[in-house]
Amino acid sequence: MQFDILGPLRVSSEHGALDLGAPAQRALLAVLLTSPEVPVSDDRLVDELWGDDPPASAHHLVQVYVSRLRVLLDEPPDAPRIVREGSGYKLRVEPKELDADRFGEAVARGRKLRDSDPEAADEVLTEAMALWRGAPFADFPDPPPAVREHAGYLERQHLEALETWFDVRLQLGRHHELVPELSELVEQHPYDEALHAQLVLALYRCGRQAEALQIARGLQARLREELGLDASPELRGLYRDLLLQAPRLALEPPEPPSNLPTRLTSFVGRRRELEEVAELLEAGRLLTLTGAGGIGKTRLALEVARQVRAQFPGGVWWIDLAPVTDPEAVLDEVARILGVSATRGAELGDAVVRSLSRRRALLLLDNCEHVASAVADTVTRILGATTGPRILATSRTPLGIEHERRWAVPPLSLPTPLGSTAELADSDAVRLFVERGRSAVPSFALSTDNADAVSEVCRRLDGVSLAIEMAAARLAVLAPEELVRRLDQRFALLELPAVGEPTRHRTLEAAFDASYVLLPEEERTVFERLSTFVGPFDLDAAAAVGSSDGASGRALTGVLALARASLLSPESDGGETRYRLLESLREYGEVRLRERGAEDEARRAHAEYHLNLAGEAAALVDGPGFAAWMPRLARCYGELQQALAWSLANDDRATTLRAAPALREFWYRRADAREAARWTARMLQGDLRSVPARLLAEVHIAAGFAANVANDLPTAAAHVEEAARLSRTADYTHGLVVALWGHAHIVFALGDLAAMRRYATEALAACDRAGDRRQRVRPLTALGYAALFGGSPAEARTLFEEAVPLYRELGDFGGLVIMALVPLSEAARRQEDLEAAERFATEAIEAGSATAWEASALVQYAIVLNTLGDLGPGEAAALRGLRLASDAGLEQWFRLALRELALTTARRARWDEAATLLAASRRDQAAPNLDPAVYGPIEDGCRAALGDERFEELAARGEAMSHDELMELVGAGDG
Numbered sequence: 001m002q003f004d005i006l007g008p009l010r011v012s013s014e015h016g017a018l019d020l021g022a023p024a025q026r027a028l029l030a031v032l033l034t035s036p037e038v039p040v041s042d043d044r045l046v047d048e049l050w051g052d053d054p055p056a057s058a059h060h061l062v063q064v065y066v067s068r069l070r071v072l073l074d075e076p077p078d079a080p081r082i083v084r085e086g087s088g089y090k091l092r093v094e095p096k097e098l099d100a101d102r103f104g105e106a107v108a109r110g111r112k113l114r115d116s117d118p119e120a121a122d123e124v125l126t127e128a129m130a131l132w133r134g135a136p137f138a139d140f141p142d143p144p145p146a147v148r149e150h151a152g153y154l155e156r157q158h159l160e161a162l163e164t165w166f167d168v169r170l171q172l173g174r175h176h177e178l179v180p181e182l183s184e185l186v187e188q189h190p191y192d193e194a195l196h197a198q199l200v201l202a203l204y205r206c207g208r209q210a211e212a213l214q215i216a217r218g219l220q221a222r223l224r225e226e227l228g229l230d231a232s233p234e235l236r237g238l239y240r241d242l243l244l245q246a247p248r249l250a251l252e253p254p255e256p257p258s259n260l261p262t263r264l265t266s267f268v269g270r271r272r273e274l275e276e277v278a279e280l281l282e283a284g285r286l287l288t289l290t291g292a293g294g295i296g297k298t299r300l301a302l303e304v305a306r307q308v309r310a311q312f313p314g315g316v317w318w319i320d321l322a323p324v325t326d327p328e329a330v331l332d333e334v335a336r337i338l339g340v341s342a343t344r345g346a347e348l349g350d351a352v353v354r355s356l357s358r359r360r361a362l363l364l365l366d367n368c369e370h371v372a373s374a375v376a377d378t379v380t381r382i383l384g385a386t387t388g389p390r391i392l393a394t395s396r397t398p399l400g401i402e403h404e405r406r407w408a409v410p411p412l413s414l415p416t417p418l419g420s421t422a423e424l425a426d427s428d429a430v431r432l433f434v435e436r437g438r439s440a441v442p443s444f445a446l447s448t449d450n451a452d453a454v455s456e457v458c459r460r461l462d463g464v465s466l467a468i469e470m471a472a473a474r475l476a477v478l479a480p481e482e483l484v485r486r487l488d489q490r491f492a493l494l495e496l497p498a499v500g501e502p503t504r505h506r507t508l509e510a511a512f513d514a515s516y517v518l519l520p521e522e523e524r525t526v527f528e529r530l531s532t533f534v535g536p537f538d539l540d541a542a543a544a545v546g547s548s549d550g551a552s553g554r555a556l557t558g559v560l561a562l563a564r565a566s567l568l569s570p571e572s573d574g575g576e577t578r579y580r581l582l583e584s585l586r587e588y589g590e591v592r593l594r595e596r597g598a599e600d601e602a603r604r605a606h607a608e609y610h611l612n613l614a615g616e617a618a619a620l621v622d623g624p625g626f627a628a629w630m631p632r633l634a635r636c637y638g639e640l641q642q643a644l645a646w647s648l649a650n651d652d653r654a655t656t657l658r659a660a661p662a663l664r665e666f667w668y669r670r671a672d673a674r675e676a677a678r679w680t681a682r683m684l685q686g687d688l689r690s691v692p693a694r695l696l697a698e699v700h701i702a703a704g705f706a707a708n709v710a711n712d713l714p715t716a717a718a719h720v721e722e723a724a725r726l727s728r729t730a731d732y733t734h735g736l737v738v739a740l741w742g743h744a745h746i747v748f749a750l751g752d753l754a755a756m757r758r759y760a761t762e763a764l765a766a767c768d769r770a771g772d773r774r775q776r777v778r779p780l781t782a783l784g785y786a787a788l789f790g791g792s793p794a795e796a797r798t799l800f801e802e803a804v805p806l807y808r809e810l811g812d813f814g815g816l817v818i819m820a821l822v823p824l825s826e827a828a829r830r831q832e833d834l835e836a837a838e839r840f841a842t843e844a845i846e847a848g849s850a851t852a853w854e855a856s857a858l859v860q861y862a863i864v865l866n867t868l869g870d871l872g873p874g875e876a877a878a879l880r881g882l883r884l885a886s887d888a889g890l891e892q893w894f895r896l897a898l899r900e901l902a903l904t905t906a907r908r909a910r911w912d913e914a915a916t917l918l919a920a921s922r923r924d925q926a927a928p929n930l931d932p933a934v935y936g937p938i939e940d941g942c943r944a945a946l947g948d949e950r951f952e953e954l955a956a957r958g959e960a961m962s963h964d965e966l967m968e969l970v971g972a973g974d975g
Helices: 023-034 042-050 058-072 099-113 118-130 145-171 175-188 193-205 209-227 233-244 271-283 297-311 327-338 348-356 369-385 421-425 428-440 451-460 465-476 480-494 504-516 521-530 539-546 552-564 583-596 599-618 626-635 637-650 653-669 673-683 693-709 713-730 733-749 753-770 774-789 793-810 813-830 834-847 854-868 871-888 891-907 911-922 932-946 948-960 963-970
Strands: 002-004 010-013 082-085 088-091 286-290 316-320 362-366 390-395 405-408 569-573 576-580
Touching (some): 002 099, 023 058, 042 058, 042 145, 058 082, 099 118, 099 145, 145 175, 193 209, 193 233, 209 233, 209 834, 233 854, 233 871, 271 286, 271 297, 271 390, 271 405, 286 297, 297 362, 297 390, 327 369, 348 369, 362 369, 369 390, 421 451, 428 465, 451 465, 451 480, 465 480, 521 552, 521 583, 539 552, 599 626, 599 637, 626 637, 626 653, 637 673, 653 673, 693 713, 693 733, 713 733, 733 753, 733 774, 774 813, 793 813, 813 854, 871 891, 871 963, 891 911, 891 963, 911 932, 911 948, 911 963
Parallel strands (some): 286 390
Antiparallel strands (some): 002 010, 082 088, 569 576
């Protein structure tokens, strides 16, 4: 007999499921099953079945139901199932007959195996969970009290078992499959800390740190606000570890960071080449893959990078130089990808070298040929000053520098002319043709009928991968035999008299031509005009630029046709499909566009579209709508750079600078002072007389921001003063407010709090005159800083708390972090409200996650933790903040991180290190941050331990130390 209660009540014999009769009879059996082998009195059975209003015949009915159940359960006389004992009945159940017992036993075994053998534990717990068919006694809409109580007990058992099972699966690295299950469960159990902790860990291991932080913080807030409870120390500790990315959270060493693109098509063949390139890369620090366009250099390099990624804990970074048209911008692009900015008194190249000196990283410099000299200079500088990084480059020509290893990418292996169909299929060229052919015609396969033609196409195309892919895409309209004839015609035209067969360049040109001549005229026009894009583009951009007469519908049709013909490569970008012309095809399209005499028109359309895009965003810079533009501007930033360069060279400045407001806000929110400095310098050259004052003000504001971040305060002040003058001239409130706000922070760095308050008050008055509630956020925070460092933390806290919702409303998370949450945390700390100080600091880390501003939040968190006496976490936060601040060029926060590390080392009596760091932290520091209340006790402790002479010696050393030396001193070299 089998009794199942984990789900609807079910009793089965060897003959199948039994009909348990009327509801009351089923209920009686359910009550007996809640405690098998334990007698249940007649009176209690009556109470369970009928409650306070039993019928007069209740006891008789109990006897009737028992009698029927005895018959139903087919009791042998010598082994009755329902036994009369005393004044009640008990149900006899043999071992393993009740599913709840089997479930409990399996869970107990799984728990014993959890640590010693998680694989075995998973098998046992999987079997246990299979017993669970739903809620216990699910077929009882209004169950007897004992049944209801027992069902609740079993539900709790199930939940605890699930938590054990999730622990096991997390140990086994199955975090991806757990996220959906755990997400559903935490909705059902909104206060269960264990389930939330497991979901948080699973999300973190899936690389979804921001979501993990949000869930952990949300639970803490819900417990506090809805139940009046504090989260457990374990949950608070987990949240802290998430913020600091503690190593203990990783199942294994975390996967190195990377920006390698998602591969949307399979990589075919080249096994020997992959091994050889990986070996050469291991043997030397610079390897250049050379070869003609379309031979497969980029694909091979990317695949090698994916395979060796684990060997480079400092990251694998793909730097596509195809969009870079200005040789001077090569170093800028390398720095941008690495997230590096220059600091005051240091060149960008030094900052790049400093960052890479701490990493064993791989840089994949792709498409170098058109800027080869600049690439060579950058590579020489990196390799000459570091030992860890390796560089893999792709270029049609070698870089020509010392120690460069060159490896010519060969064509794909070709089929032998007389090989069998099976032998042909082993050729990489044929395999690629067949696989890409299936994308065009899903039923396509290599057969005896088409093998000769496929083989001939691959041979005629010399194994050039791009040419083969393009030919295979044409299977949708041409059979393999027809492809051979088309290629015969193209090669006859391109044959060189002195050579028996075309060069690879001619091979590729023949393949391009073969595809190009098959295009209708309208699609040719679209293809040529799309060659003005330097990177991936969406359909809106293609529609605007791809048609010479503004017919966007035809342009869109053309884009889809070009993608089907493999002339455009689709890419996935955050769920959106974008398209890219490979560099060889882009160059081919440019030549055709030039031959047609339409290049200027197309480039103007490209520039107009992207500058108009920035112009649309510019209309929203002072409102919440701009937040939605940030990801869009980021996606097309490469095109915006090209549009700016073309417009600066061909348009009047007023036309170009309509993009200035959006770019200024974009650079600020991304903390990208490097780009702001580079472009504003160019924007301010030439004839500016036709530029509206409001646009020129925006350029000066951006230039002032860049100079301020670099700690070049005189230059920053000059720019914001000019911006304020221009804004007043144009009656441009937004520009005036931002300029005055910027000036307030410049004088703050000089320690002039009275001037800071004066500028902020003027800005606030301008907002009030214009009735602009949201723009009050900037002067409010400036007044908050003046109050905070002027000794009024309560006033400062009020001002910052007023600013927080305004920044959130604007979607300005950079401002939220650096101007509101970080100083709000400091204000609370100075009020000795350390719980609030920690909460605001952690909110700042979340809001600034994956941006340069995260550095400031981490350093503030270190300050709070050190105040709490949590030296270990405080040191971890300061070290992480130090690394991020160094890379981002946030010098003030770099120095503050050093100050906190000085405090930590002093408390651990490491006096030499503390004295050195303390002096280093004072250099280039904003005057208000040189708080005697902080510096004094550390210095006094160092002097007492070391003596004045030794302290001064170490202080002089620390003040003179470079970033590299300081990072090495504190052990932050392994970024």
